[in-house]
Amino acid sequence: MKRLLLASLFFIGLILIWHFIVVAEIWSPVLLPGPASVGSYLWAAATDGSLAEASWVTMKRLMIGYLIGCVIGLPLGMLTARSKTLNDTLGVLALGLQTLPSVCWVPLALLWFGQSESAMLFVVIMGTLWSVLIAVDNGVRNLPPIYTRAARTMGSNGFHTLRHVILPASMPYVISGMKQGWAFAWRSLMAAEIYVTLLTGYGLGHLLHFGRELNAMDQVIGIMLIIVLIGLLADKVLFSPWERFLHRRWGLNG
Amino acid sequence: MKRLLLASLFFIGLILIWHFIVVAEIWSPVLLPGPASVGSYLWAAATDGSLAEASWVTMKRLMIGYLIGCVIGLPLGMLTARSKTLNDTLGVLALGLQTLPSVCWVPLALLWFGQSESAMLFVVIMGTLWSVLIAVDNGVRNLPPIYTRAARTMGSNGFHTLRHVILPASMPYVISGMKQGWAFAWRSLMAAEIYVTLLTGYGLGHLLHFGRELNAMDQVIGIMLIIVLIGLLADKVLFSPWERFLHRRWGLNG
Amino acid sequence: KPAATPGAKPVLRFGHFPNITHVQGLVAHALSRQGKGWYESRLGVEIQWYTYNAGPSATEAIFARSLDVTYVGPSPTLNAYAKSKGSEMRVLAGAANGGSSLVVRPAANINSPADFRGKKVATPQLGNTQDVQARAWLANQGFNITLTGGDVTVLPIQNADQLAMFTKGEIDAVWTAEPWVTRLELEANGKIFLDDKETNVTLLVSSAKFVKDQPDLAKKLVAAHKELTAWIKANPKEVRELLKYELKAETNSEPKDALLDKALGRVVLTDEISRSSLDTMVQSAQKAGFLKDIPDLTQLIPSL
């Protein structure tokens, strides 16, 4: 309760300061629109439905791409961590591609898939896949060997060890890897949406870009707020339950 | 030695497959230029100096922004992890801003700083700062409490604990956080360079964008390769020594 | 930001686009490159040239105080003027009219305005002159146009992409400016549906601060611009070489003579500010939903 109050007070304070800076006209209103005008843009966009639609378009792209990336990346990461040959080939490739900002795929994606949803999906998958793969690989490698050793003397091996020891034991890493994958996917999708217009639907990135094109900074800041909100929400819904579980079961004070 | 050989063979194999696909003209050469034409672009760009210059411009932006981000983010992360009040205010703010892809700052940055280096720096710093802060905060929170407890009974407290226990004990987290900060900075800089043309110098992102504008896919792929190369190199130079040290000293088999 | 070192000439930061509709900018920039600076000699200043790809970047630069004067289209100008409540932008002179057209794809079967229902029309950029014109024109035909959809989908797509998508049949029509109109005609079999020769397409614009702080220089600048416009009209041969030289320097590709001639033929150079054209543009922008209330235009055109 007290913590919530403190946080709220802090943010209300921030907004008030922002408001007074704008009112005092220290900077031109073009450079920094006030909270009132941002609020009124958000209200208008919320009531005419364009905000909800753009959020939906963006979330759909993100979700599908992210899921595909995880579903491919998780098992591949396990494999590269366990097999030397795979690690020296696929692992090195993944390391390279992981350092490539996935927005760099945009030109090729547009060429290969046209200005379509598939191009966006491709970019999002490239953003997720490699980082999930690397994180899982890393997590499996960083396991205290005592766990697998103990399991092996109990007769566990092969797939059983993978499923019942390595996967749960690397959980803290896997979850943080999936979180990072999410962050990369989110970033690449925004960059891609800001960069290219799609025929199949306008996402939040497009609204942000349009805000810039029209010199409408209230729109830009409004959309930034929405993006922050969605990011926080996704964190709460997708990752917090897992982290709480780990906290309770493992005694990690996260 | 054998591992290196295997990896080389794998990549040579990949390039050969790529070459034969192009030669067989399964897809149009516009969609997928062959390794030969990518190589000749790279050769030309390397000899006329444009590649080196663009890499230098990009690296300079990245390095300066990243350093500033780390220097601010590291101590702030320590503070938010240790102080409840700071965590409920600055911590929440950081969490929010961390979920904001820093390419979203580009429109505001351009408006505030003009089409200048400062705008790029701002975007890179926003990409680094919050994620380093959050990672350090997280690392400090996830420390096994036994370390600080032991240190405190030995008379360590305040800054001494921070400097001699918390910082080294959270090293594995801090390094992975700095790595993530690097990845975010790298991604945001690329996105920003692809998105806006700067008057003060063309970076790799610009070359990639121009490649797209000119439908020169050999240039696009060539620049992508360079970006991968720089990413791998940065990893080797900046982070590998630390990770090796941790491996040896802590016995983590990373 | 370049600060004047004592003893050195004052610096004027000047912008333009590498487009045919920015003939004056291209020619003056080329002359500067060749050491025969047009504005330099007439104003006694040093010119720093900046090239932009789109209106918003140029107006942004004026907001950010990193640019003094630029050639730019009327729509971004009016938009920036309105968004800054009349405090930042000033129009000094006209530069070019016309040069923009609505091109349709033959296979799309568009013969009358009513045929646009359900079609996809591309414009170079959201809120730029052609985009506003397209949205207003379509609205005038009775279509419901929204930012992200409606009876006709208006899509802001970069010029280079437009050409490719037009060829592939992914878009049905394009409202754009030269040289892209001509390229669509020559390379993609586009048909001109509507040709616009009256509307202001390029203006000479400056920051309000520039006019306020250096009114004399502004006056000299306008005079030099008028002189340049007249000189361009009088020397088409030399101008063509200068354009080719400059476009090659800026975009790394030299336009073909045929393309250049055809495109130049559609652009009408002028130094007049057409007040009625500006008013129409304001109404169009309102119709397109980009301007919420009518800006007070009294300060837009300063008397020098």
Next chain:
Amino acid sequence: MNLVTELANPPPAKLHINGVSKTFTTQRGSVHALDKATLTVSEGEFVCLVGPSGCGKSTLLNLIAGLDTFDSGTVQMDGQPVTGPGRERMMMFQEHALFPWLDVMGNVLFSLNLKPGLNKQEHVEVAKYYLQLVGLERFMHANIHELSGGMKQRVALARALAPNPRVLLMDEPFAALDAMTREQLYVDLQKICKAREKTVIFVTHNVREAVCLGNRVVLFSPNPGRIREEFIVNLPRPRDINDPALAGMAGEITKALKGHTAKPAEE
């Protein structure tokens, strides 16, 4: 418990360790942890290993478990070379090695689930029986990090005993236990080994414990780790740790141990 006593009784195994050496190489040089160790453990025998800290006891256990490779020599079970770990050789580690992602019950069930031939219901029954044996029934659903040091060790013991392996390799299993619990477990462990004829290798620092439990006590000396001497313990079973005859023998062995490591505990 009916079910538990009725579990199939596999024949105990014969272990043959022949001239096994192992060297660890670190940055600061190499440590000769085990030097030509030779040891034969016959079927159903209970062998205790004692020796100073760092003399290679844990290392030897790891080799027998098949968890580590060695430089030379052979390790055989029933005449077959040991190539890797297996369910029939269950190891109890010096660090408890419990799985933090499972609760207490889950940890015990882990080893049981790998044993073929029982259904889920029976698994739970067996697990409960062994948790009762170590006195932790009430903590069935506790998380591992909520247990005290000794409680963790007892869970690890239950986990090792539950699937009834032929060979038990135990690395200081009772180090963190109080005397009471320990004495109870001495009685229980002897009972279990008698009933099931298990082959056990048991590392301890407590010579009395070794004499109480073992058929044989093997002495190690460090630097490099070597097997020095063996004592056959012929006392009648069940043995009581407080038995004076046992204490006498322990004294004898302790003296021998001191003899081998003249310098005060420096390795």
Next chain:
Amino acid sequence: MNLVTELANPPPAKLHINGVSKTFTTQRGSVHALDKATLTVSEGEFVCLVGPSGCGKSTLLNLIAGLDTFDSGTVQMDGQPVTGPGRERMMMFQEHALFPWLDVMGNVLFSLNLKPGLNKQEHVEVAKYYLQLVGLERFMHANIHELSGGMKQRVALARALAPNPRVLLMDEPFAALDAMTREQLYVDLQKICKAREKTVIFVTHNVREAVCLGNRVVLFSPNPGRIREEFIVNLPRPRDINDPALAGMAGEITKALKGHTAKPAEE
């Protein structure tokens, strides 16, 4: 070592634990770990705590160290309430709690560096002295993960002893050690405590160890954790662990311990 014996000798402290209770609350309910514990330790006294696993011994030590809060009661040192940990009360944890980012020497130096009044050179000398004491001189530059279980415990002991604290809180410090090393350390610890008049609280499961070291042995019983009985040990010092008089007293205490926990080790 000259330097070591010359270190300033701070007066030993008087500890007062009065009616202290502590309950852990977990998801499955709460554990009453300590119930109205009252204990007075006078200056230079060596008190041993024994009791079954999970009876709250580690919990009590943590409270005295000032590391945890408690529900009721008071903990005082020299008449001042303990509000947090401090250098004068050094704790040796049940898990070794060594810092993996430092090598062996670094760990011992850590506590020394916090002690004012000595220069770097002297720190190193003192650290070397204590590493020699625990027989680990040769492993000065080893990484923590390269040590055997007992070696880690010995490093922790050196780290706790080196800065010469007034109060030593030791949680099963010798559990993973072999008899030889252990006996040597009994002798050394008694010597150190005599020379420096340290106040020590020492948790162990080994009743003989408790009688050998302590002026007083305090018995705990579990569920809830309570102090049950105290034994004053009046044997002359230095004591030998193999002394029959000592063994007799240990037997007596063990009997008492069994009496308090009638049920077989179930908490």
